[in-house]
Amino acid sequence: MRAITSFCLLALVVSMVFSGIPISVEAQADPNILLKIASQAQKQIETQISNQQVSDEVQKLFEEGSAEVDSLKDSLENDDISSARNHFLSAMKIFKKISQMILERPTVGTAISVSNTAYSLSSDLERMVKFLSKLKTIAEKHDSGIDFSEIDRLISITKSNIYDGNFDETKKNIVQIKRLLSDIKTTLVAQANESKTARAKDFAQKHLEKLANLIEKVKNLEGIDPSQIQEAERILSEAKNLLSDGNTDEAFNLLRTLSELVKKLRS
Amino acid sequence: MNQEMIVPYRQDFIQEDGMLFVRTEGIPPTMIKAPIILAGLIIVTAAIPLQNSFSSTKTLDLIIFQDGSTHVFSLIEIDPLEPDFTVNLFGNSIDNLVAVGENDFLLYTKTTGSSTLVETFGSSTISIDYDTHDLVSKEGRIWTFSIQAPSDYTLLMPQNSIIVGMSALPQNMELINEQTKLSFLNGPNEINYILGTPTSSQTSSSTSEPLDNSLIFIGGAIASAVIIGIIFLRKFQRTSKKIETTQTKTESIETPDPETIFQLRPNLREDDKEIINFIFNNGGQALESELRKKFLQPRTTMWRAVKRLERQGIIEIVKKDLQNLVKLKGGLEEEQ
Numbered sequence: 001m002r003a004i005t006s007f008c009l010l011a012l013v014v015s016m017v018f019s020g021i022p023i024s025v026e027a028q029a030d031p032n033i034l035l036k037i038a039s040q041a042q043k044q045i046e047t048q049i050s051n052q053q054v055s056d057e058v059q060k061l062f063e064e065g066s067a068e069v070d071s072l073k074d075s076l077e078n079d080d081i082s083s084a085r086n087h088f089l090s091a092m093k094i095f096k097k098i099s100q101m102i103l104e105r106p107t108v109g110t111a112i113s114v115s116n117t118a119y120s121l122s123s124d125l126e127r128m129v130k131f132l133s134k135l136k137t138i139a140e141k142h143d144s145g146i147d148f149s150e151i152d153r154l155i156s157i158t159k160s161n162i163y164d165g166n167f168d169e170t171k172k173n174i175v176q177i178k179r180l181l182s183d184i185k186t187t188l189v190a191q192a193n194e195s196k197t198a199r200a201k202d203f204a205q206k207h208l209e210k211l212a213n214l215i216e217k218v219k220n221l222e223g224i225d226p227s228q229i230q231e232a233e234r235i236l237s238e239a240k241n242l243l244s245d246g247n248t249d250e251a252f253n254l255l256r257t258l259s260e261l262v263k264k265l266r267s
Numbered sequence: 268m269n270q271e272m273i274v275p276y277r278q279d280f281i282q283e284d285g286m287l288f289v290r291t292e293g294i295p296p297t298m299i300k301a302p303i304i305l306a307g308l309i310i311v312t313a314a315i316p317l318q319n320s321f322s323s324t325k326t327l328d329l330i331i332f333q334d335g336s337t338h339v340f341s342l343i344e345i346d347p348l349e350p351d352f353t354v355n356l357f358g359n360s361i362d363n364l365v366a367v368g369e370n371d372f373l374l375y376t377k378t379t380g381s382s383t384l385v386e387t388f389g390s391s392t393i394s395i396d397y398d399t400h401d402l403v404s405k406e407g408r409i410w411t412f413s414i415q416a417p418s419d420y421t422l423l424m425p426q427n428s429i430i431v432g433m434s435a436l437p438q439n440m441e442l443i444n445e446q447t448k449l450s451f452l453n454g455p456n457e458i459n460y461i462l463g464t465p466t467s468s469q470t471s472s473s474t475s476e477p478l479d480n481s482l483i484f485i486g487g488a489i490a491s492a493v494i495i496g497i498i499f500l501r502k503f504q505r506t507s508k509k510i511e512t513t514q515t516k517t518e519s520i521e522t523p524d525p526e527t528i529f530q531l532r533p534n535l536r537e538d539d540k541e542i543i544n545f546i547f548n549n550g551g552q553a554l555e556s557e558l559r560k561k562f563l564q565p566r567t568t569m570w571r572a573v574k575r576l577e578r579q580g581i582i583e584i585v586k587k588d589l590q591n592l593v594k595l596k597g598g599l600e601e602e603q
Contacts, residue, residue, distance in 0.1 A: 030438075030439060030440075033437050033438075033439065033440040034436070034437070036440065037430055037433065037437065037440065040429060040430065041429070041430055041431045041432070044429045044431060044461070045431065085436055088436065089433075089434070089436070092430075092431075092432050092433045092434075093432065093434075095431045095432055096409075096431055096432025096459045098431075099409055099431040099432065099459060099461065100406075100407070100409060119333035119334050119462070120333075120334040122333065123332035123333050123334035123336060124334070126332055127332060127336060127338065127362070127363060127398050128363075130330075130338055130363075130396075131363040131365070131396075131398075134365050134367075134396050135365070137371055138365075138367060138371050138372075138373050141370065141371040141372075142371070142372075175580070181363075185365075188373050189373065189375070191373075192372065192373040192374075192375070193375070196375065196386075196388075199388045199389070200350075200386075200388055202388075202389070203350060203388040203389045204350075206348075206389070207348065207350065210348065252350065255350070256350075
């Protein structure tokens, strides 16, 4: 019996200790990912340096990086994960260094300018589409009655404009979409505020009950200043009155003050 | 009042019960109390994950866009007994923030600097969506994503991006619509990548295959035609520049003065105002390199500042001789 109990106690203590350790131990990386990423970087660097004249230093660094990728491959074949990780990090460090050395000079100016504008505008649009999707979910869930047809139409036009390289028109569209999104959010916030008061009141009532219980507990503890207890009870009573009068904002301010006071009393 | 308040309550509560530390001394000689200790330990063991789960990030998904902005989605479990909760954001430059409680209920938020206060009112789970412009910087053609992640996270890389440097070990990698999605553990990470134009990425993917001579010939001819076209275009632009000078003069008149800009954009940062003043005094335009020299700012800091002003519609960035020319925009309107 004693042995069983001791064993159970030990098992529980061990489980308590291990439950506090971050979950990182659970996650094991797929080691082949490391080879995929490193190989892609190696291939990219190789393409870059084969298209331009590079210094001996860059060439030497590339050879070092490639050697690290080979070692990474060998380590994975030998199931030596720890070594594979080191080779991966070393290879990526070298490839980053080479990139910084060779990619400073842009290639064709006009091509980069056009692609930068396209990237920037399409990113703007992507972000807005994502934001709109979130707002739609909220609106649909609460039957807000918002009409999304105009913004959907504008997004569709903007996509076509980006595809056609009509960037001036796209910029105008994006300004319009931004405005519509802002209007939709304002409407949703206004609708949410209508029901916020009821939720806030409900929450405040529960929270005040909890604080009242805590004050009762603290009251009987030794070394507590009675004047502080009186102050807490006064605030509690006032907050309850404000809440019943429908003055939720003021009640919340007092609720926050009271929480701080109770926290101080308990410490 | 925020989430941190409740944690001491919980710790105090366990100490007040005193089961762990008071009664264990008497256990070994008197086995009768063993079941009580066992029960206590079971409760404590079960409570630990629960305690950990309060105000902890359950999901963190990041999406990097091609212009370096990042969308953040975070699902956080919070204490339902607290009226509000402060969320630390990734950076100060935040757009499109939406906080949603249970049942997709829109929650009120107040963002100050890099944190936002969310009125949760009893929600036990909230989700936050926003875009940040502070996680990715650019130097030359290399983009660098840097993060100090508070929890494990996934990262969707932009289309046509090629990773050339990484400081942390990825846990998983998958391909979603030609975009690489990586999973990482919490902690610091820095990823360096470059963006290939659609044509260049195609070229890189086909470099291992032997090229047909006729293709090289056609490619060469097209390239020569493009180069000749560019030369002619530049010559034409030079000759037509003189004619256009009168037009540019009228354009510069339309550029708003700094005071008007500050009135229309009252929340501008002081350093951004100085940049605007400088550009205005410089005839309404300045090279980004000139701004860097003037304000002694590193390339990435100035790039962020310029992008910030561009986002607010105050300036536009134009390529000129492989450099960024920053111009004050005309027709600035009041923010909605």
